[in-house]
Amino acid sequence: MTQPPLIQPLIALLILALIAVLLALVFWPGSGLFARWRRARRLDERVLIEDALKHLYGARLRQRKPTLQSLAGAANISADRAARLVERLTELELVELHNGDIRLTSEGETYALNVLRAHRLWERYLAEKTGFAESEWHERADWAEHTLSEDDLAALSSQLGHPMHDPHGDPIPTAEGDLVYHGGKPLNGMAPDKPLQIVHLEDEPEAVYAQLMAESLYPGMRLQVLETSPTRVRFWADGKEHVLAPIAAANVSVRALPAAEAVDDTPSRHLDSLQPGESAKVVRLSSRCRGIERRRLLDLGILPGTKITAELISPSGDPIAYRIRGALIALRRQQARLIDIEHPTGEAI
Amino acid sequence: MTASTAETMHPSTDGVQPDDILSTAQALRWQISGDFHEKIVEAAYAEAAAIADSVVTRPGASPRLALDRTIDRIVTSRLWGFPLMILLFTLVFWITIAGANLPSRWLAMLLVDWGHPALKQLADGIGLPWQLSGLLIDGMYLTTAWVVSVMLPPMAIFFPLFTLLEDAGYLPRVAFNLDNLFRKSGAHGKQSLSMMMGFGCNAAGVVATRIIDSPRERLIAMITNNFALCNGRWPTQILIATLFIGALAPAHLAGLVSATAVVGVTMLGILLTFLVSAGLSRTVLKGEASAYSLELPPYRPPRILQTIYTSIIDRTLYVLWRAIVFALPAGAVIWLIANIHIGGPSIAEHLIGFLNPVGLLIGLNGVILVAYIVAIPANEIVLPTILMLTVLSTGMHEAGAGAGVIFELASQNATYSILQAGGWTLLTGINLMLFSLIHNPCSTTIYTIYRESGSAKWTAVAALLPVVMGLLVTFVVAQVWGLFVA
Numbered sequence: 104m105t106q107p108p109l110i111q112p113l114i115a116l117l118i119l120a121l122i123a124v125l126l127a128l129v130f131w132p133g134s135g136l137f138a139r140w141r142r143a144r145r146l147d148e149r150v151l152i153e154d155a156l157k158h159l160y161g162a163r164l165r166q167r168k169p170t171l172q173s174l175a176g177a178a179n180i181s182a183d184r185a186a187r188l189v190e191r192l193t194e195l196e197l198v199e200l201h202n203g204d205i206r207l208t209s210e211g212e213t214y215a216l217n218v219l220r221a222h223r224l225w226e227r228y229l230a231e232k233t234g235f236a237e238s239e240w241h242e243r244a245d246w247a248e249h250t251l252s253e254d255d256l257a258a259l260s261s262q263l264g265h266p267m268h269d270p271h272g273d274p275i276p277t278a279e280g281d282l283v284y285h286g287g288k289p290l291n292g293m294a295p296d297k298p299l300q301i302v303h304l305e306d307e308p309e310a311v312y313a314q315l316m317a318e319s320l321y322p323g324m325r326l327q328v329l330e331t332s333p334t335r336v337r338f339w340a341d342g343k344e345h346v347l348a349p350i351a352a353a354n355v356s357v358r359a360l361p362a363a364e365a366v367d368d369t370p371s372r373h374l375d376s377l378q379p380g381e382s383a384k385v386v387r388l389s390s391r392c393r394g395i396e397r398r399r400l401l402d403l404g405i406l407p408g409t410k411i412t413a414e415l416i417s418p419s420g421d422p423i424a425y426r427i428r429g430a431l432i433a434l435r436r437q438q439a440r441l442i443d444i445e446h447p448t449g450e451a452i
Numbered sequence: 453m454t455a456s457t458a459e460t461m462h463p464s465t466d467g468v469q470p471d472d473i474l475s476t477a478q479a480l481r482w483q484i485s486g487d488f489h490e491k492i493v494e495a496a497y498a499e500a501a502a503i504a505d506s507v508v509t510r511p512g513a514s515p516r517l518a519l520d521r522t523i524d525r526i527v528t529s530r531l532w533g534f535p536l537m538i539l540l541f542t543l544v545f546w547i548t549i550a551g552a553n554l555p556s557r558w559l560a561m562l563l564v565d566w567g568h569p570a571l572k573q574l575a576d577g578i579g580l581p582w583q584l585s586g587l588l589i590d591g592m593y594l595t596t597a598w599v600v601s602v603m604l605p606p607m608a609i610f611f612p613l614f615t616l617l618e619d620a621g622y623l624p625r626v627a628f629n630l631d632n633l634f635r636k637s638g639a640h641g642k643q644s645l646s647m648m649m650g651f652g653c654n655a656a657g658v659v660a661t662r663i664i665d666s667p668r669e670r671l672i673a674m675i676t677n678n679f680a681l682c683n684g685r686w687p688t689q690i691l692i693a694t695l696f697i698g699a700l701a702p703a704h705l706a707g708l709v710s711a712t713a714v715v716g717v718t719m720l721g722i723l724l725t726f727l728v729s730a731g732l733s734r735t736v737l738k739g740e741a742s743a744y745s746l747e748l749p750p751y752r753p754p755r756i757l758q759t760i761y762t763s764i765i766d767r768t769l770y771v772l773w774r775a776i777v778f779a780l781p782a783g784a785v786i787w788l789i790a791n792i793h794i795g796g797p798s799i800a801e802h803l804i805g806f807l808n809p810v811g812l813l814i815g816l817n818g819v820i821l822v823a824y825i826v827a828i829p830a831n832e833i834v835l836p837t838i839l840m841l842t843v844l845s846t847g848m849h850e851a852g853a854g855a856g857v858i859f860e861l862a863s864q865n866a867t868y869s870i871l872q873a874g875g876w877t878l879l880t881g882i883n884l885m886l887f888s889l890i891h892n893p894c895s896t897t898i899y900t901i902y903r904e905s906g907s908a909k910w911t912a913v914a915a916l917l918p919v920v921m922g923l924l925v926t927f928v929v930a931q932v933w934g935l936f937v938a
Contacts, residue, residue, distance in 0.1 A: 112934030115813070119927065132735075234668055234742040267481060274482070283482035395667075399743040401497050409501070415524055415748075418533040419632035422641075424524075424748055428501075429510060431524075433628050433746040435635060 150249045151188055153218045154178045156197060159207050160215035164284075169205050216276040217256075221248040223269035223276075224259050230270040231263060231394040237316060240270065241306045253278075270393070272303035272322030272356070287356030291336050291349045295328045298360040305354035314351045321390045325360065341389075341443065342371025375423070375439035377413040378451035383444040385409045392441040404428045405442060412449070520751050527625045537626055541648065544613050548652075552605035559601035568594055583791075590857045591787025595833055596779040598858065599684075602832040603653075603775060606683050607768045610652040615763035618645075621751040628746060637726045638733025639676075640669035641746060647673075647725060650680030654897040655771050657682075658904055668740035672729045674901050675914040678893040679721040679728065684831030685888050689714045691835065692888075695868050696881025713885070721889050728917070736913070774896040778829035786826050786837060790844055790856035798855065804845050814923060815883035815930025819845060819874060824887070829895045834888070836860050839867070842874035879933050883926045890922035 110118075129136045158177035162169040175185035189205060192198035197211035207215060225244040229235050235243065251259070257278060260266070268274055276282040285302035293299060301324045306312045319341070326340035336352040338345055347355070377383055385407055388400060404427060405411070414431060415424040422433040526532050571593060575585035617623050623645050631641025642664045650657030657677040664670040681689065690710070698710030789799040797805075800822060808818030823837040836858035843852035851870055853859045861867045871880075892915050893901070902911040 110813070112931040115931045116928070116935070119924075119931075232741060233739045235739050267484070277478070279478075281478060281482075394743075395741050396743040398493075399745055401493065403745060404497070404501055406494060406498050406501060408498070414521070415528050415628075417628050417631060418528060418530045419629065421632045421635065422628065422744075422746065424528075424628065431748040431750075433631070433748060435631070435744050438744060 148191075151178055151180070152192065152195070152197070153214075153249055155185075155188055155192060156207065156211055156215040157218050157222075159198065159205060160212065160219065163207065171205075174205070213280055216280045216282070217253070218248050220276040220278070221251045221256055223273055224256060224263070224266070225251070226269045226271070227263055227266050227275065228259060233394075237270075237391075238309070238313065241309070241312075268322065270322075271306050272301070285356060285358065287358045289353045290328070290338070290347070290355040290357050291331060291352035293328050293331065293357060295330060298325060298327055298362065299357040300325050300360050301355060302358050303356040305356075311351050311354050314347065315355065318345050318347065319389070319391065320345070320355065323390055326357070371443045372446070373440045374411065374425070374434070374442040374444050375436045377411070377423075377425075377439075377444065377447055379413045379416060379423075380449055380451045381447040382410055382412040382449045383447040385411060386443040386445055389441040389443065392438070396438070400438070400442070403430075403432055411444070516750070523751055524625070524748070527622065528629055533629050537629060540617070540622070544610070544617070545651075547613060548606050548610040551609045555605040555608075556601060559604065560598075563597035563601050564594065567597060586791060586856060587784055587787050590854070591785075592780045592783035594858060595783030595786060595830075596776055598836060599775050599779045599830045599832045600772065602687065603683060603830075604768070604772060607652055607656075607771065608764060610683075611656065611763040611767040612760045614649060614652070615759045615767075616754045616756065619752075619754040619759050621749050624746065624748050628748060631746065633726075634729070637730035638669075638737075639672050639726075639729040640664045640666055640744065643669065643673040643676075643725075643729070646677060647680045647722070650677045650682060652683055653771050654678055654680065654682045654893050655774060655900040656767050658897055658900045659767070659770075661904065665745070666741075666743050668733065668737050668742040669744075671737055671740060671905060671910055672732050674905055675732060675910065675917065676725045676728050678897065678914070678918050679725040679889070681718050681721050681889060682831065684894065685834075686714075688831070688835050688888050689717055689885055691864075691867070692881050692885050693717075695864060695871070696876075696878050699868075700878070717885050717889050720886075724890065724921075728921075771896065774899065775830055778895045778899075779833070782826060782829035782833070786833075786840075786858065787856035789822075789826065790840065798844070800841055801845055804841065813930065814887075814926040815879045815933065816887060816926060817875060817880065820880075820884060820887070824891060828892065831888070831894055833858060839870060842870055846873050848873060879930060879937075883929055886929065887922050887926050890918055890925055892916070892919040 127135070132138060155174055155178055158174055159169050162173065167173075171182055171185045171189065174189070175182045178185065178188070180188070189198060189200075192211070193200065196208055197214060199206055199208050222244045225247040226240045229240045229243060230237075260275075260278070266275060272285060272287075274282045274284060287302035290299075290301075301320060301322050303322060304312070304315050304320060324340055326338045326345075328336065328338045329344065330337040333349065336347050336349060338347075371386060372383070374383075374385075385405055387407055388397060388405065392400065409427065412426040413423055414426050415433075417423070417433070422435045423439065424431050424433040425439075527536055568589065571589045572585060575589055614623075624642075627641035627644055629641075630644040634641050634643050643661075645663065646657045646660040649660040654677050657680060658674050661670050661673040661677070664673055693710035693713040694706070697713045698706035701709040789803065792799050794802060803822045803825075804818035806818070807821040811817040811819075811821045819838055819841045823834055823841055827834045827837050839860065840852060840856070840858045842848075844855055848870065851866070861870075892898070898911060898915050901914045902908065905911060
């Protein structure tokens with residue numbers, strides 16, 4: 104059109120860029136204003152009280168003495184504010200002071216267990232029913248635990264089939280406040296050559312948990328320690344050798360198995376290593392394969408003992424088509440990696 | 453288990469209080485290992501498999517299986533897989549375009565060129581007031597007839613062909629070949645098939661996402677299906693490319709250049725499908741559950757008659773019916789805004805004047821924006837509505853068929869001169885092609901997304917995301933154009 108443009112193009116583009124920058128500042132995940140506002144909102148009274156109770160309960164469990172400083176650190180507030188928080192908690196009769204010790208009252212303990220129940224049920228929910236990555240569970244549950252009502256929890260628990268443990272192996276307190284600890288011992292203190300089973304993986308701090316994830320450890324995994332030294336812990340599990348630093352091994356709790364349940368020491372392979380033409384029997388589905396993904400594989404008839412033959416590789420390299428119980432099913436490599444198989448038979452073509 | 457059933461099952465425990473039993477059970481629960489649920493499920497599956505193995509007899513390796521393997525090796529081979537795929541789909545599209553041409557013209561002749569004047573005459577004959585005959589015949593009938601004649605023939609050819617390939621067992625192999633590409637953007641290989649279906653009709657493409665059995669990937673496929681250029685938008689793309697882009701090249705290259713422009717827009721659509729899929733799967737959809745599997749069923753000779761019957765009933769007529777339901781009110785709206793006058797100008801002219809500054813800012817104009825708003829029910833009527841509104845707003849009464857009567861012209865030159873009178877430039881042409889690709893899905897598709905996803909939230913995302921993207925893209929193109937070209 105011949106009429107002059109409404110705004111000079113350069114100015115229009117600059118305005119757009121400015122709006123884009125502003126939106127990014129507000130909504131950027133993690134460090135945007137919106138994310139900060141949400142975090143700031145977390146510091147309301149309910150959240151502070153619940154975080155404090157959780158910290159006090161945890162400290163008692165580990166037989167450590169909670170202090171104002173440790174409390175301030177856990178709730179991410181100043182020491183002054185922590186002091187005022189303790190005052191408020193005593194007012195509410197959730198906490199009592201004994202010669203300078205901060206202790207939970209029985210109401211305080213019930214409350215703390217309820218928060219713990221919310222946290223662990225939510226982690227279980229994230230693991231079973233959603234697609235969020237393992238590394239996100241803890242933080243999301245830390246947020247959700249303050250928002251769930253008792254009715255929500257009852258509904259969630261029944262939806263999940265009243266689970267006993269969260270995905271890290273921690274017991275979930277019942278609505279009545281019952282819970283029994285796994286009674287596991289840290290892996291780094293165990294003697295070699297005894298069959299053991301992982302009962303719990305500590306998910307804090309995150310960096311250590313990431314190491315445990317990288318080694319593909321999971322609650323229920325059977326293992327046998329090969330060597331314990333001040334610098335490392337070597338052990339055998341799921342058909343291969345694992346090595347952890349002692350500080351990481353300390354975050355793995357294990358219990359002894361009867362000697363008869365010796366750990367299988369044949370090296371295992373994963374389905375993704377099967378070449379077209381080769382066949383193998385399934386040993387197990389890794390417990391890292393969860394929720395609907397696991398049910399899908401079971402629905403397809405992938406069970407311990409099922410014979411699987413690799414037939415085709417997609418021209419782009421992934422997925423691979425397998426002959427399973429007469430049907431031809433394509434699975435992606437990342438899924439096939441979660442299926443342990445015996446030594447393959449047959450010739451690769 | 454309730455206390456009373458516990459008692460009836462164990463009459464010997466008469467002296468024990470139900471509460472004791474419950475608390476014992478509660479205490480014993482903690483001694484069960486954490487994965488007992490899974491153990492039970494696995495045992496149930498193993499038992500089912502054992503029963504099946506003992507009673508189901510399977511014939512040994514049949515010659516059919518060997519033949520299947522040979523076909524599979526060829527259609528998924530590194531060398532032949534992709535060329536074969538491209539060849540087959542080119543063939544399908546070619547048959548659709550070539551085959552739909554003639555029936556489309558017949559339908560248009562019957563319903564529009566002959567049916568419309570005949571109905572008008574009938575209305576005059578029985579003395580229907582002009583307002584009523586305008587609303588019913590010029591508005592509702594004509595718009596619906598238009599949609600049917602553009603939409604029906606290509607779909608009646610494309611869908612059966614596509615269903616034949618599906619029935620024969622070839623389409624799952626396409627998903628298998630392309631899966632890696634879709635995996636990288638967080639989607640499912642089968643999305644290639646719903647996307648392909650989207651080239652016929654987005655509503656049918658959204659229905660086709662039912663084959664994707666993983667919740668997250670299915671939502672991605674539904675939301676991005678709109679980036680597959682549908683049957684209703686091809687004619688707009690081709691005409692505008694011919695008028696504005698082909699005209700830039702020397703006459704003997706014009707056809708090639710405009711075809712390249714249309715293919716370029718289509719490719720941009722595919723690229724956006726991947727980009728938006730990747731974005732969605734990493735942000736708003738990352739919490740949705742996901743489970744992959746892809747069955748490659750045995751090949752079988754397609755049942756041609758049954759396929760044609762079901763694909764016409766299930767897909768073609770379903771989509772056509774929805775389109776008619778939405779086109780009728782759209783036709784009424786188009787006629788009404790062009791014929792109801794408020795203080796002189798019609799509602800349409802008021803709207804055009806109001807939206808023109810915004811339109812110019814994004815390299816389009818008020819007419820185009822009004823046309824896109826009233827043509828939400830069907831992309832097929834965008835261009836006829838643009839022509840009608842341009843004639844209306846520029847006062848060229850010698851062209852067109854009157855206020856509120858959508859039309860198209862056989863002559864490209866005549867069309868071009870109307871658009872030029874409406875102030876169109878090369879930029880308007882380019883941005884219309886872009887906006888036609890990147891805007892909200894038609895109301896049939898939006899409704900289908902709602903039906904299929906059952907979620908108002910994801911339907912809103914599917915409807916609003918592309919229109920916001922389209923406004924941004926056209927805005928940037930227009931402003932950069934203004935900076936460097938004008």
